Amino acid sequence: MADRHPLFMPLVLVGGVVFGFGLGFSQMARPEVVLNFLQFEDFGLLFVMFGAAIVSGIAFAVMPRIRDRAPLTGDTYERRLKPFDRNVLVGGAIFGVGWGLSGICPGAAYASLGTGNVTILWALAGMFGGAYLQGYWRSRSASRDTAAAGAD
Amino acid sequence: MVTDPVLLQAAADLFPNGISRYAVGGFLVGLGTVLIYVGTGIPAGASTFLESTLSYVSDQSRFQQYVASRDWRVVFTAGIILGGLLFAATVQSGVVTSTLYQSGSTGELYEVGGVTLWSTDVQPWRLLVGGLFVGVGTRVGKGCTSGHGVCGVGSASKTSIAGVVTFLVVAILTAQAVAALGVTP
Numbered sequence: 227m228a229d230r231h232p233l234f235m236p237l238v239l240v241g242g243v244v245f246g247f248g249l250g251f252s253q254m255a256r257p258e259v260v261l262n263f264l265q266f267e268d269f270g271l272l273f274v275m276f277g278a279a280i281v282s283g284i285a286f287a288v289m290p291r292i293r294d295r296a297p298l299t300g301d302t303y304e305r306r307l308k309p310f311d312r313n314v315l316v317g318g319a320i321f322g323v324g325w326g327l328s329g330i331c332p333g334a335a336y337a338s339l340g341t342g343n344v345t346i347l348w349a350l351a352g353m354f355g356g357a358y359l360q361g362y363w364r365s366r367s368a369s370r371d372t373a374a375a376g377a378d
Numbered sequence: 379m380v381t382d383p384v385l386l387q388a389a390a391d392l393f394p395n396g397i398s399r400y401a402v403g404g405f406l407v408g409l410g411t412v413l414i415y416v417g418t419g420i421p422a423g424a425s426t427f428l429e430s431t432l433s434y435v436s437d438q439s440r441f442q443q444y445v446a447s448r449d450w451r452v453v454f455t456a457g458i459i460l461g462g463l464l465f466a467a468t469v470q471s472g473v474v475t476s477t478l479y480q481s482g483s484t485g486e487l488y489e490v491g492g493v494t495l496w497s498t499d500v501q502p503w504r505l506l507v508g509g510l511f512v513g514v515g516t517r518v519g520k521g522c523t524s525g526h527g528v529c530g531v532g533s534a535s536k537t538s539i540a541g542v543v544t545f546l547v548v549a550i551l552t553a554q555a556v557a558a559l560g561v562t563p
Contacts, residue, residue, distance in 0.1 A: 237417040238450045242457015243464060245410025245524075250465030251478075252403020257500045258484035258563060264553030269392045270400035275527045275542075277401050281408025283532030285415050296419030305533035306421035308520050310540065317519020318526075318541040320511050322548025327556060328508020329500060331523040332516060333424030335509070336455050340462020341470065342488070342495020348502040349509035356513020357428035361440035368439060 231298040248278070249337035256338070257329030257346075264326055324356075399478040410461075411528055414454070421533065423525025424458065425516040427451040467493045484563070499563045504556075515545070 252274040253259040263271035290303040308314075325331055330338065330349045338346040414422050430444035430451045444451075468474040470481075471494040481487060485498045498505075516522040519541055521530055526545075530538020 234418060235450060235453050238414055238422075238453045239457040239460075241410045241414035241417075241422070242454045243410070243461040244413060245407050245454075246458035246461020247465045248403045248406025248408075248410060248461070249458070250403075250462045251406060251469065252400050253482070254403065255462055255465075256482070256484060256496070257498050257505070259482075261500070261553055261557075261563070264550050265557050266550075266554075268394055270395060270397060273397050273400035274404035274407065275523060276531070277404025278408035278411065278524075278528040279531040281405055281532075282411040282415065282421070282528055283534070285412040286421065286529075286533050289416060289419075296415075296417060298417045299419055301419035303415075303419050304421075305535065306423075306525070306529040306538070307533055307535045308530070308537045310537040313518050314520055314537055314541045315544050317515045317517070318544030319515070319519075319548045321515025321519050321522065322545035323552050324508040324511025324513070324515055325523075325545060326508075326549035326552025327511065328505050329553070330505065330508065331424075331512060332428065333458060333522070333524045336424065336427075336458040337462035337465075338498070340459040340464075341466045342463075342490070342493075343485075343497045345498050345500075345502060346505065349505035349512070352506045352509020352511075353425075353428055353513035353516075354432065356510040356515070357425075357517050358432055358436070358513075359510075360514045360517050361429055361432060361436070361438050365438035365440040 234298045237298060245333070246337040246340055248274075249334050250341050254334045254337070255341050255343070257334075257349075259329075260325075260331075260334070261329040264329070324352075328352075395480065396478075402478060407524075407528060408532075411524075411532075421529040422454055423521055423529055424455070425522035425525060427455045428513055429517055431455075463493075466495055470494045470496060501561075501563070504561070519545070 249255045262268040286305045328349055335346050335349050429441050430448035433441035433445050433448050469479045485496050487494055487496050526538040526541040
């Protein structure tokens with residue numbers, strides 16, 4: 227990762243722009259539309275999330291077979307596989323409470339800010355606060371329990 | 379084409395705004411992920427940014443583990459914000475017209491310098507408290523709607539599928555409970 231190509235940051239930026247434009251176009255940047263899905267009034271969100279998963283899934287399946295390493299980082303192509311433990315369910319449930327209450331998730335919150343939704347700064351403040359709280363707790367418990375070093 | 383009136387009615391009930399804008403938007407979200415993955419090998423999720431950015435101001439070990447990726451994550455997030463602004467300046471402002479865009483009846487449209495912007499009517503306390511739970515949950519649960527929902531499901535990761543099913547079910551129950559209590563919007 228040390229020797230990054232000069233195009234690394236520009237590509238990440240362009241990818242982010244396309245990603246954010248898609249969240250705007252799909253109206254996922256509007257919490258009301260996400261809440262309409264969760265209240266069974268409009269199931270369109272399924273096409274956004276699974277549509278995006280299928281498109282990216284094609285790249286995750288194809289790239290490792292046709293190239294060894296990514297041109298801008300030299301990293302090998304791997305799928306996004308994380309180890310399963312109880313935290314996935316506990317964290318997922320906590321995330322679900324927040325998503326169901328607010329109708330917004332992190333990526334959509336960033337895009338929402340771009341569409342002019344200044345009010346979403348409340349949600350972003352909450353997300354940073356929540357991320358800080360769990361990081362504070364877990365950093366402390368990790369330093370108390372040194373055996374946990376290297377977890378996650 | 380489907381011409382059965384019962385099926386058409388069912389589709390109209392499930393998808394009152396059609397599916398095209400969702401499918402096109404989802405394709406673009408996937409395309410953004412693919413561009414970064416093909417060039418860099420990174421399956422980028424949106425929520426690690428919350429912790430990696432905290433590493434600039436906090437020396438907690440949980441945040442410091444993300445120091446190596448924090449710079450590009452800021453750029454990724456800036457791109458997402460710019461993408462939202464680009465949508466506002468083009469489609470939302472009517473500069474680029476699309477039959478897939480309806481201004482909708484939710485939130486408020488307002489104009490700044492010729493750009494049509496949009497702001498939510500969802501109450502600030504819901505956003506703040508909900509955001510707090512999202513912030514804790516996504517980091518404890520190892521991913522959010524983009525990390526688990528797009529990259530993880532796209533990777534056919536069983537961990538991510540379990541995460542997605544969990545947060546979908548809980549979010550549906552939560553949103554329905556909040557609506558049943560008469561909180562709106």
